[in-house]
Amino acid sequence: MNVGEIIGDALAYPFHNIKALVLFIILAIIAAIIGGTTVISLLGVSATKGVSSFALGGVGIIGILVFIIVMFLIEGYALDIVKFGIERRNDGPGIDIGRQISNAIKLIAVDIAYYVVPAIIIFVLGIFLRNWILSIISIILFIIFALANFMARCRLAKTDSLGNALSMGEAIGDISRVGLGKLIATVILVVIIAVIIVFVVRLVGSMNDILSDILLGITSVYLIFFWHRAIGLLYSDV
DSSP states (O other), X not given: OOHHHHHHHHHHHHHHOHHHHHHHHHHHHHHHXXXXXXXXXXXXXXXXXXXXXXXXXXXXXXXXXXXXXXXHHHHHHHHHHHHHHHTTOOSOOOOOHHHHXXXXXXXXXXXXXXXXXXXXXXXHHTTTSOHHHHHHHHHHHHHHHHHHHHHHHHHHHXXXXXHHHTOHHHXXXXXXXXXXXHHHHHHHHHXXXXXXXXXXXXXXXXXXXXXXXXXXXXXXXXXXXXXXXXXXXXXXXX
């Protein structure tokens, strides 16, 4: 698929999966509500003593755990959108709590690996190189590993194998297999479109704070679908 086809498909994909989109929005709302309640509960602990403090602390801890589970579920669900994109399926993933939480844990491991490794390299090089040279190398390494991280996520979505995702040499090789120009062009277009959409939503909701928050929440979920669908389609030719 060329870049135009990828962007066009990704923009339309959420509207072809309204049930999945609504489900995702509900999950995001639940996470936001739980997050807000948890913050209030934990703040209340410092202002109260005795049984009340213990109860608020318990609510806060439970809130944190539920919030983490919901966010893991959302992250794992997004990875399944990538998988469906790679397979060029037009339907939306179903909820599979065990699988999607497992996906999220694997994604954390992948993200840590792909950002810790360049950080270590930069730290070691910093002992020997001057600041301006190190800055240039740091930018190049960050771009390479950020793009490789995209490929690693696709490898994980496609194979369900953490080992495949952590194969950095193969992930970096996937950049050339996808096409560096195609990859960068897709990322840039997605970012530009996302900025435009958010700007328009902010403009529409500027007259009412509540409306603005609701629209921005819905837009965020739409953009999650859009972005991960684009990533999947980008990798579908590999």
